[in-house]
Amino acid sequence: MINGRIIADLHTHNDFSFDCHMPPEQAYAATLKNGADILAVTNHFDIDGVLDGIYGSYDADADRRALESARETYAGRLRIIRGIELGQPHHRPREAQEFLARNDFEYVLLSLHNMRDVPDFYFWDFKQMTDEMCRYWLERYFSQTLELLDFARENTGRNYALAHLTYPYRYMRQAGRTVDFIRFRDKLAAIFEKLVSHGIALEVNTSGYRQGLDMPMPHGEIVALYRECGGELTVVGSDAHKPEEFGDDITRAYELLRDCGFTYTCVPSRGGFERLAL
Numbered sequence: 001m002i003n004g005r006i007i008a009d010l011h012t013h014n015d016f017s018f019d020c021h022m023p024p025e026q027a028y029a030a031t032l033k034n035g036a037d038i039l040a041v042t043n044h045f046d047i048d049g050v051l052d053g054i055y056g057s058y059d060a061d062a063d064r065r066a067l068e069s070a071r072e073t074y075a076g077r078l079r080i081i082r083g084i085e086l087g088q089p090h091h092r093p094r095e096a097q098e099f100l101a102r103n104d105f106e107y108v109l110l111s112l113h114n115m116r117d118v119p120d121f122y123f124w125d126f127k128q129m130t131d132e133m134c135r136y137w138l139e140r141y142f143s144q145t146l147e148l149l150d151f152a153r154e155n156t157g158r159n160y161a162l163a164h165l166t167y168p169y170r171y172m173r174q175a176g177r178t179v180d181f182i183r184f185r186d187k188l189a190a191i192f193e194k195l196v197s198h199g200i201a202l203e204v205n206t207s208g209y210r211q212g213l214d215m216p217m218p219h220g221e222i223v224a225l226y227r228e229c230g231g232e233l234t235v236v237g238s239d240a241h242k243p244e245e246f247g248d249d250i251t252r253a254y255e256l257l258r259d260c261g262f263t264y265t266c267v268p269s270r271g272g273f274e275r276l277a278l
């Protein structure tokens with residue numbers, strides 16, 4: 001709890017993610033130390049990267065065992081949700097569907113880290129691009145996000161959230177680029193209509209605060225548009241990869257949600273999304 005508020009960090013990584021080097025025990029201890037009450041473990045499974053051999057494989061069973069053991073250790077102190085950050089399932093829908101059928105996740109974060117046949121935006125050099133090129137790629141990113149959301153429509157019965165909408169913008173901003181998102185209003189509204197009709201939550205990802213954006217992904221203006229489009233389901237996550245990042249800036253995101261008119265955020269459970277008062 002922080003200032004009497006329940007803190008739910010619903011996007012975190014540990015050793016079972018290819019880009020994180022931290023034993024799960026350290027992650028759980030850090031979560032408690034940093035004042036969080038609810039934690040979703042959402043290690044990476046970027047399906048095209050794994051199947052094409054670019055990333056190492058994801059050991060779902062070992063991840064589950066570590067989580068179950070932590071549930072015993074931290075019983076009564078920390079609620080631990082078994083989730084997954086599923087990257088680009090629409091690139092390999094059949095395999096993604098089989099993967100979800102094999103694993104009983106309570107929560108699925110849908111991510112678009114890369115477009116088809118190109119590397120993760122993390123590897124792009126936006127310093128070499130004009131603002132115009134950045135706008136072009138953002139447009140493509142939003143279009144493909146619409147395709148990503150169709151995966152959830154075709155594979156119902158799970159708690160889905162759309163992770164870090166505006167993800168490429170993190171790297172554009174780090175490269176000194178700025179983009180006015182007004183031009184994407186219609187595209188964003190189309191994304192939000194799909195979120196609402198498919199029952200998918202919008203994630204407010206606080207990593208942007210600490211990674212050069214000084215705002216979350218997506219930022220307030222876009223979260224406000226989601227609400228305008230009838231969006232009610234939100235989740236908040238830090239995208240922690242290091243101990244000090246667990247629970248980071250969650251209260252700041254809660255404040256942003258309140259400013260946008262939300263009275264609650266959500267926590268996934270077996271019965272669907274539970275409400276958590278803001």
Ligand SMILES: [Zn+2]
Nearest residue numbers: 085111163164
């Ligand atoms: Zn991600």
Ligand SMILES: [Zn+2]
Nearest residue numbers: 011013085239
């Ligand atoms: Zn992540």
